[in-house]
Amino acid sequence: MNRVAVLGARGRMGVASVRAIEASSDLTVVAEIDVDDDIQDIVDKKADIVLVFSPPGAAHEQVQWCIKQGIHVVVGSSGFDEQSVEDIRAALVDHPDVSVFVVPNFSVSAVLMTKFATKAAPYYESVEIIEIHHPGKVDAPSGTAQHTAELIGLARAKAGCAPSPDATTRDPHGTRGGQIEGVSVHAVRVRGFMSSQEVLLGVEGEILRLRYDSVTRESLMPGVLTSLRAVPNLTGVTVGLDAVLDLD
Numbered sequence: 001m002n003r004v005a006v007l008g009a010r011g012r013m014g015v016a017s018v019r020a021i022e023a024s025s026d027l028t029v030v031a032e033i034d035v036d037d038d039i040q041d042i043v044d045k046k047a048d049i050v051l052v053f054s055p056p057g058a059a060h061e062q063v064q065w066c067i068k069q070g071i072h073v074v075v076g077s078s079g080f081d082e083q084s085v086e087d088i089r090a091a092l093v094d095h096p097d098v099s100v101f102v103v104p105n106f107s108v109s110a111v112l113m114t115k116f117a118t119k120a121a122p123y124y125e126s127v128e129i130i131e132i133h134h135p136g137k138v139d140a141p142s143g144t145a146q147h148t149a150e151l152i153g154l155a156r157a158k159a160g161c162a163p164s165p166d167a168t169t170r171d172p173h174g175t176r177g178g179q180i181e182g183v184s185v186h187a188v189r190v191r192g193f194m195s196s197q198e199v200l201l202g203v204e205g206e207i208l209r210l211r212y213d214s215v216t217r218e219s220l221m222p223g224v225l226t227s228l229r230a231v232p233n234l235t236g237v238t239v240g241l242d243a244v245l246d247l248d
């Protein structure tokens with residue numbers, strides 16, 4: 001029975017994850033840590049794995065702390081870009097028996113959409129990302145959009161693609177979105193949505209629209225449980241749920 005500690009345990013994802021873990025037959029929650037709780041409880045309760053759903057501002061330092069305690073980590077929190085992964089990789093040098101699994105999105109639909117968009121991106125002149133979330137989300141763009149843009153940017157650079165055309169010279173309100181690896185990313189916050197993302201790819205006379213919609217947090221729980229079961233058998237730092245799914 002793997003012993004799991006949850007960081008951000010009383011948040012939207014923490015509550016759903018504790019419920020899903022407790023309903024499983026092979027995982028159990030031994031520590032629920034939220035704001036003002038003592039993170040040392042993770043060690044005192046002898047957790048094997050820490051599931052991190054604390055806000056991005058706290059998560060980075062907490063992941064480093066868990067590594068130093070010799071505990072495997074599944075990182076659900078967003079805000080972990082390429083530099084964050086390099087920081088984790090550097091910390092793991094002194095802890096070769098610890099693995100960290102950074103999962104920008106636990107939804108298989110999101111993972112497939114990102115994979116398809118990365119594959120398609122070099123074939124289109126224009127590529128832009130629109131991410132849509134609930135208005136309770138504190139960070140923008142989403143970690144999923146950041147990860148998707150990084151993969152698309154890398155694929156397009158490898159293929160020698162020119163930048164997407166854009167004649168904008170006047171945008172006083174910053175409506176063209178943010179730029180990540182040459183990809184324009186637009187963050188939308190609307191009540192009624194949980195987590196959606198659309199990638200628009202276009203050439204003259206033809207458009208490809210790839211989209212996923214996660215409607216409930218419960219739909220993410222199979223991905224959470226899969227990640228918790230996988231992390232003890234991984235080495236170093238791994239990024240993306242697709243690393244433990246047979247999607248090729």
Ligand SMILES: NC(=O)C1=CN([C@@H]2O[C@H](COP(=O)(O)OP(=O)(O)OC[C@H]3O[C@@H](n4cnc5c(N)ncnc54)[C@H](OP(=O)(O)O)[C@@H]3O)[C@@H](O)[C@H]2O)C=CC1
Nearest residue numbers: 008010011012013034035053054058076077078104105106
């Ligand atoms: N990978 C994925 O598929 C998904 C990732 N996420 C990401 O997970 C993170 C959490 O999302 P969500 O659950 O919606 O956010 P919430 O704000 O609902 O949950 C975060 C929880 O962490 C608490 N908290 C604040 N500071 C600390 C701290 N220092 N240590 C421990 N807990 C703390 C918060 O308390 P308080 O409210 O009092 O500040 C809150 O209870 C976000 O980064 C989000 O982007 C979300 C959904 C899916």
Ligand SMILES: O=C(O)C1=N[C@H](C(=O)O)C[C@H](O)C1
Nearest residue numbers: 078104105137142143144195
């Ligand atoms: O805050 C959320 O809700 C989500 N955050 C993650 C992200 O930033 O990509 C994953 C998912 O989109 C839900």
